[in-house]
Amino acid sequence: MKNVRINFILILAFVPSMFLFAQNSTGDIETYVGSILSKAPGSSGNDFEEPNASQLNTWNTLIDFLLLNNLANARSTASELNYQVTEFTDISITPNQIFYVLEEVTPATKYWGTYVFSKTPLRSNLILQAPHSKFDTNTGSQALYCFKNTGARAVFLNGTHRCNSDSFSSCSGSTSVCGSNESYRLSDMAHTVNSMFQKTTESFLNAVSGAVFVQLHGFNKQTSDPYVILSNGTRETPTTDYATLLKDALLTEDNTLTFELAHININWTRLIGFTNTQGRLINNVLNACSTSAPTTTGQFIHVEQEKSKLRDDVNDWMKMSNALSNVFSTTLSTDEYTLDRTISIIPNPTSTGAFYIKGKYIDFIDIYNSVGQRIGRQMNSANSEYIFVNTKTDIRGIYFLKIHTNSGRITKKIVLQ
DSSP: OOHHHHHHHHHHTHHIIIIIIIIEEEEOOOHHHHHHHHSOOOOOSSOOOOHHHHHHHHHHHHHHHHHHHHHHHHHHHHHHEEEEEEEEETTTSSOEEEEEEEEEEESSSSSSOEEESSOSSSSEEEEEETTTTTTTTTTTHHHHHHHHHTEEEEEEEOOOOTTOOOSSSOOSSSSOOTSSSSSSSOOGGGOSSHHHHHHHHHHHHHTTOEEEEEEEEEEOOOTTSEEEEEEEESSSOOOOOOHHHHHHHHHHTTTTTTTTTTSSSOOOTTOOOTOOHHHHTTOOOTTTOOOEEEEEEOOEEEEEEEHHHHSSSSHHHHHHHHHHHHHSSOOOOHHHHHHHHTTTESSBBBSSSSEEEEEEEEEEEEEEESSSEEEEEEEEOOOOSSSEOHHHHHOOOEEEEEEEEEEEEEEEEEEOO
């Protein structure tokens, strides 16, 4: 009997890695992750734990497993760090979408942040980041909203207020946001390299071809400030100028916005993100802690936003989401690319909400608005090559068409202007 008891105890020792962390959940991804954000520690408490080299290496392995959709090994590795991978099915989206939520196990002890990955991203090169969600009002919620509604690849969210740690980062730059002018705190995810936020950025940069990182911030507007300050981390203009493209797309959403771009107005120096360690890394700086980037890859966009125009509520977040959807194209597989070339929309944009879809062997078309709600379905019972579609709405904006054919499914965008 004693041997049986010992064996039973040995079996229990394996329960955490085998079962406790193998979690599944359903609901709305914004609500689920938003609850985690709301519980993150504030500016005091010294809760943030700086990871050591071994933990950073383990985290790197964990992210690699997630990028390979190797959920079993990702969960096992996460358990070594007091983290878990929750497979989350969002039933508020049609069709339902699956996300992997990398979150700390309760009770939390490390506060390294929360990272959400889409299993089937619509825009697989778009990565959203909110490193100051407890300080820059609503940027965490805005990032989650944009992640869900653009179909981005991932969203990274910090784990504490940027001023939470009593210790200081060794990286260059200073700030007065925590009181007196001083070096950045270790808990400031945009200004330290010893963080899972930085390590996850590095992993995605290395693994995702053409990845573009859009980092959302907020600021208190002074009289001489514009509503939006955009930067790629340098004074250089890249071949693909995503910052300027985003500015133009935001102006389409709200023509009252005003802008400064650090690579256009080289005399502008306020809130341009040149000490941002993710930006330095993405711009190919070897020592991202101490060296500013002389040239740009164009894959980093630092977005500073005044609150009332873009951060205040869901109506503002929609402007950013729509703009990002306009700038970043959907990513197609080889089969989808072939199918895409055989289907066209006439006219696009449309001013009436009505248009034709030209293509062979189309079974039906589902119509979705910009927040993922299905608003209509058009059957092709006559097997016609030209299908008349009417969105039956006068609300201007972007709509998505999921076109089902006998050889696959493709998503296309239609603009009602």
